[in-house]
Structure formats: C-alpha cells, structure tokens
Amino acid sequence: MTLPALGWQGLVVLVVFGVSLLIATYSTYAERVIAAFLQDRVGPDRAGPFGLLQPLADAVKLFTKEEFFPAGANRALFVFGPCLAMVTALMSSAVIPFGNVLQFGETAIYLQGIEINVGMLYVFGMVSLGVYGIMIGGWASNNKFSLLGAIRAASQNISYELAMGLALIAVLMISHSLSLREITFQQASDAPFVWRDIFNWNVMKQPLGFVIFIVCSFAETNRTPFDLPECETELIGGYHTEYSSMKMGLYLFAEYINVFVASAVMSVLYFGGFNFPFQSELRNWLVSSRGLELVTAQNIITIFGLVGLFAKIFSFIFFFMWVRWTLPRFRYDQLMRLGWTILIPLAIFNIMLTGGLITFGVIK
Amino acid sequence: MSLFLFLSFVALLSALGVVLAKNPVHSVLFLILTFFTLSGHYLLLNAQFLAAVNIIVYAGAIMVLFLFVIMFLNLNEDTEPHKPALAKFAAAIAGGSLLLILVAAMRNVNPAGYDPTSFDSQIGxxxxxxxxxxxxxxxxxxxxxxxxxxxxxxxxxxxxxxxxxxxx
CATH class of the missing domain: 1.20.5 (Single alpha-helices involved in coiled-coils or other helix-helix interfaces)
Structure with a gap:
C-alpha cells in the first residue's frame, strides 16, 4: 500500500470513528422522538428546530454535572470501566464494509476501516470484550446493586454469545468466508435482475439464523427486553448506579454505538451490505444512456450503496427502539431459559438444517 | 522487529503484573492484557484465525468467568492469606529450580529456521x-x-x- 493510499485509508478510519459517534449522539435524540411517537407525546421540541440540538444540551448537562466518586470505590478501575466500554464499542466498527471502492484515477479508497480475512470473528471478539467495561465499572463502584448488575451483564453476555456464535456458523457454512467484505460481495449478482436474485441476501437462506442473531444482539447490547444489567425496578440503575457526569454518558454512548454496530453487522451479514436491487441495471443505464465512464458509474453505484447500507442500518436502529418502547422487560430466569433452552438448541438445529440443505443442493 | 520487541515487552510486563498485583481483579486484568499481546504475536506470525480465537475464547469468555468468580469472592488485600515463611522459602526453591532447569535446557537449543523456498505465508x-x-x-x-x-x-x-x- 502506497503512502497516499494509506493516508486516504486513515481518513476513512477517522470518518468511521466520527460517524459512529455522530450516530450514537443522534440515536439519543431518535430514541426520545420514537418514544414520544409510540407513547403519543410531543417529545423533544425546545432545543433548536424540532429539538435537534437536544443531544448538545444533554452533553452540556452531563459535562457540567458533579464528578462523583463513591466511598470505597477503586478509583482507577472506576474511571477505567466506562473508557473500556467506549473503546470496545468503537473498535468493532473498524472492519465493517460501509461501501465498495471509490476509484479516483490511480487512487482507490475502500470505504471500510480495515479489511481482514477474519472480520466476522473480529467483530465477535470485540462484542465479547464489551462486557468488561460493565463488569469492571460495576465492581469498582463498591455497591451491591452495581455488582449485581455487573454479574447479570456477564452471565447474560456469555449465555447469548453462544447462540450468536452458532447462528454465525450457519452463515459461515453458506459463505465459506469470514471476511465481511467477501460475504457482502457474495450477496450480489452482477448479472441482470432475475426473480431468483431475491434469494441472494443471506436472510432468505438463513431466516431462522437471522431471528436468533437479532434476539442475541438485543441481549448483547443490553437493550430492552433484555436490559437486566440496568433493570431499574430491581437494581436502582444496575451497573451505572454510582456513575454521574460524563462517565455515565460514556456508558450510555457505548450502548448506542453497540446498537449501531449490531445494526451494521446484521445489515452486512444478512441484508446484502452495500448491495441494493437493480444495481447492475443502474450501472448499465448510466454507462449506455448517460454516456458516463465505467469508473464514474461504479463510483456513483458505490455512493448509492453507501446510502443504501445506512438506510438498512437506520431501519435496524429504529427496530431496536421500537422494541424498547413496545415490549416489557423479561424476568432474569426467563432470560436464561430463553438463551439456554430455546435459542441454543434452535441454533444447533439451524446448523443441521443448513448442512442438510447444502448437501441436497437447495442453497449454496 | 520493533513491533515484536514492543509486544514482548508488554507481554512480560503484564505477565509480571499478574503475579505481583495485590488485588486479584488487577491480576485478572493484567492476564487479559497478556492474552492480547499473545494475540498480537499470533498476528505477527500471520495466524489471524488463532489471534481472533484467542481473543474470543480466552479474553472474551474464560477471563470473564474468572472475573465473575473473583468478584463474587470479594478478595482484597485484607483477606489475602498469609503463608508461613517456610512455605514461602520452599516455593522460592521450587520455582528457582524450575527456572534453572528451563534455562539449562533452552541454553543450547538451536532454533530451527524456516526454508524460504517451501515456506507458505498463508499457513495460518x-x-x-x-x-x-x-x-x-x-x-x-x-x-x-x-x-x-x-x-x-x-x-x-x-x-x-x-x-x-x-x-x-
């Protein structure tokens, strides 16, 4: 990789970082607006037009609040916990292919932080590390309720990681690759559209696996109906009971970044990533009727694909919020029973089913 | 090479931290850091799969359970058991002789190089x-x-x- 290309790639990494933060910021706004809509309220409308400056107001509030350290807390780990939650959340977006390649003359810019051939495992690893931030913060607070929240988070994440990994294995059986970029390309066909193409997206080949995956990602991101680690009716505030000011903000932020990354991973693995229907028709039309060069047409397709992927991501984020304001919280024993006795057997069944269908050539 | 030296330095330092830290939770965190540096070594050897699985299985699952148990026990400096001097002395002798044997065995080992003609960089x-x-x-x-x-x-x-x- 030449130095200018490395520079562009660095810029892409920075943009991915910034976009993750921006989306997390406005997810807090979206959460309020959607909650208001679902509960037939007005929602935020004071700060700026349509309340669009509400996240800024929140940030100012969080920054100016008192920085509080509980007595007997382990100060170093108390600060380290939220930082770790934030870092692991941000790291996982590095391998997600947000778009295909933009070609400007000699320079090719890949709209992806970094391409590694075990991208799926990398995301999975970062997700499994995400629980440390919660555990360390909860333990360092020196508070029973925080500790209970941390313990709940740990056991919940480990339980649901298993089913999530098993759901990913079924995707791997179809894709033969762990690279998220490769998996995206496999879900597209460059030939003119035929009706069979609607089965190209992995969700069509893996409907059961997708359902398992989305349930597990709710549990992994600690969102309702699985937000037991911060269940306020039982645990006051769970793992962040003792947190105030921006340290609290970092935890909330990390949750929204996790939601964003989970949405992006689902869009890439199951919903075709940056592919969209009729893309080869659009490219051919741009080349033949509008007289554009193939490279320019491909760049336009890439931009469209980027927009398409973000549309998919936003609809998943909306789904996360929709569920939050619709379903009540599970009980803890129900959560464990769902994870161990329903989702894991179902995921193993899904693997066997996928194997059978591949053997008989129904899907490939 | 400099990356290797850096990773080895951090690995040794955090491994020492595991043993020397007074607080068991700090020990666990140092151990997680050690696993990360080991994963870095795997990456340098172009074994990406092993690196990712090391993170998922050891850092992501096993150490979470370690931390889980240690948090439940609520160990800290006050509850640390104090061994008699004789036990400490015996442990030092036993550990020292293990070190001696390891050093003696490794001293004259000639690491087998690789054959550049048959080396497959995709092996990992x-x-x-x-x-x-x-x-x-x-x-x-x-x-x-x-x-x-x-x-x-x-x-x-x-x-x-x-x-x-x-x-x-």
Whole structure:
C-alpha cells in the first residue's frame, strides 16, 4: 500500500470513528422522538428546530454535572470501566464494509476501516470484550446493586454469545468466508435482475439464523427486553448506579454505538451490505444512456450503496427502539431459559438444517 | 522487529503484573492484557484465525468467568492469606529450580529456521488451518471435542438438583 493510499485509508478510519459517534449522539435524540411517537407525546421540541440540538444540551448537562466518586470505590478501575466500554464499542466498527471502492484515477479508497480475512470473528471478539467495561465499572463502584448488575451483564453476555456464535456458523457454512467484505460481495449478482436474485441476501437462506442473531444482539447490547444489567425496578440503575457526569454518558454512548454496530453487522451479514436491487441495471443505464465512464458509474453505484447500507442500518436502529418502547422487560430466569433452552438448541438445529440443505443442493 | 520487541515487552510486563498485583481483579486484568499481546504475536506470525480465537475464547469468555468468580469472592488485600515463611522459602526453591532447569535446557537449543523456498505465508489462514485439522489431525480434533463434551455433561450432572432438594 502506497503512502497516499494509506493516508486516504486513515481518513476513512477517522470518518468511521466520527460517524459512529455522530450516530450514537443522534440515536439519543431518535430514541426520545420514537418514544414520544409510540407513547403519543410531543417529545423533544425546545432545543433548536424540532429539538435537534437536544443531544448538545444533554452533553452540556452531563459535562457540567458533579464528578462523583463513591466511598470505597477503586478509583482507577472506576474511571477505567466506562473508557473500556467506549473503546470496545468503537473498535468493532473498524472492519465493517460501509461501501465498495471509490476509484479516483490511480487512487482507490475502500470505504471500510480495515479489511481482514477474519472480520466476522473480529467483530465477535470485540462484542465479547464489551462486557468488561460493565463488569469492571460495576465492581469498582463498591455497591451491591452495581455488582449485581455487573454479574447479570456477564452471565447474560456469555449465555447469548453462544447462540450468536452458532447462528454465525450457519452463515459461515453458506459463505465459506469470514471476511465481511467477501460475504457482502457474495450477496450480489452482477448479472441482470432475475426473480431468483431475491434469494441472494443471506436472510432468505438463513431466516431462522437471522431471528436468533437479532434476539442475541438485543441481549448483547443490553437493550430492552433484555436490559437486566440496568433493570431499574430491581437494581436502582444496575451497573451505572454510582456513575454521574460524563462517565455515565460514556456508558450510555457505548450502548448506542453497540446498537449501531449490531445494526451494521446484521445489515452486512444478512441484508446484502452495500448491495441494493437493480444495481447492475443502474450501472448499465448510466454507462449506455448517460454516456458516463465505467469508473464514474461504479463510483456513483458505490455512493448509492453507501446510502443504501445506512438506510438498512437506520431501519435496524429504529427496530431496536421500537422494541424498547413496545415490549416489557423479561424476568432474569426467563432470560436464561430463553438463551439456554430455546435459542441454543434452535441454533444447533439451524446448523443441521443448513448442512442438510447444502448437501441436497437447495442453497449454496 | 520493533513491533515484536514492543509486544514482548508488554507481554512480560503484564505477565509480571499478574503475579505481583495485590488485588486479584488487577491480576485478572493484567492476564487479559497478556492474552492480547499473545494475540498480537499470533498476528505477527500471520495466524489471524488463532489471534481472533484467542481473543474470543480466552479474553472474551474464560477471563470473564474468572472475573465473575473473583468478584463474587470479594478478595482484597485484607483477606489475602498469609503463608508461613517456610512455605514461602520452599516455593522460592521450587520455582528457582524450575527456572534453572528451563534455562539449562533452552541454553543450547538451536532454533530451527524456516526454508524460504517451501515456506507458505498463508499457513495460518483459516481455510488452511481447517484443512490441516480435518485431514491430518481429524482423530485428535474429534477426541478433543469429545473431551469437551464429557466435561460439559459432567458439569450438568454436578449442577443437577437431586430428588427431594428444595427449589429455592
């Protein structure tokens, strides 16, 4: 990789970082607006037009609040916990292919932080590390309720990681690759559209696996109906009971970044990533009727694909919020029973089913 | 090379931290850092799959359980058991002789280099690893999975409620 290309790639990494933060910021706004809509309220409308400056107001509030350290807390780990939650959340977006390649003359810019051939495992690893931030913060607070929240988070994440990994294995059986970029390309066909193409997206080949995956990602991101680690009716505030000011903000932020990354991973693995229907028709039309060069047409397709992927991501984020304001919280024993006795057997069944269908050539 | 030296430095430092830290939770965190540096070493050896799996299994799952148990026990400096001097002395002798044997055994080892003509840089990639595991080492691989299954069944048996035991 030449130095200018490395520079562009660095810029892409920075943009991915910034976009993750921006989306997390406005997810807090979206959460309020959607909650208001679902509960037939007005929602935020004071700060700026349509309340669009509400996240800024929140940030100012969080920054100016008192920085509080509980007595007997382990100060170093108390600060380290939220930082770790934030870092692991941000790291996982590095391998997600947000778009295909933009070609400007000699320079090719890949709209992806970094391409590694075990991208799926990398995301999975970062997700499994995400629980440390919660555990360390909860333990360092020196508070029973925080500790209970941390313990709940740990056991919940480990339980649901298993089913999530098993759901990913079924995707791997179809894709033969762990690279998220490769998996995206496999879900597209460059030939003119035929009706069979609607089965190209992995969700069509893996409907059961997708359902398992989305349930597990709710549990992994600690969102309702699985937000037991911060269940306020039982645990006051769970793992962040003792947190105030921006340290609290970092935890909330990390949750929204996790939601964003989970949405992006689902869009890439199951919903075709940056592919969209009729893309080869659009490219051919741009080349033949509008007289554009193939490279320019491909760049336009890439931009469209980027927009398409973000549309998919936003609809998943909306789904996360929709569920939050619709379903009540599970009980803890129900959560464990769902994870161990329903989702894991179902995921193993899904693997066997996928194997059978591949053997008989129904899907490939 | 500088990356290797840096990783080795951090690995040794955090491994020392595991042993020397007074607080068990700090020890666990140092151990996690050690696993990360080991994963870095795997990456330098171009074994991406091994690096990712090391993070997922050791740092992501096993250490979470370690931390889980240690948090429950609520160990800290006050509850640290104080061993008699004789035990400490014996431990130092035993550890020192192990170190002596290791150093003596490793002193004259000539590390086998690699043959640049037959070296395959893709050897650590996931598909190559899978082929080796399922062709060359199929039996040990399956035996290891049976071992894990046995451990799993055993823990389920231990955790099972006996008849007549109270449900909460």
């Amino acid at each position: 990639m996931v598909d190559k690893l899978g082929l080796v595991l399922f062709q060359q080492y199929a039996l040990p691989f399956e035996l290891a999975s049976i071992l894990l299954l046995t451990a799993m069944v055993g823990s389920v048996m231990l955790g099972k409620r006996e008849t007549g035991e109270r449900n909460f």
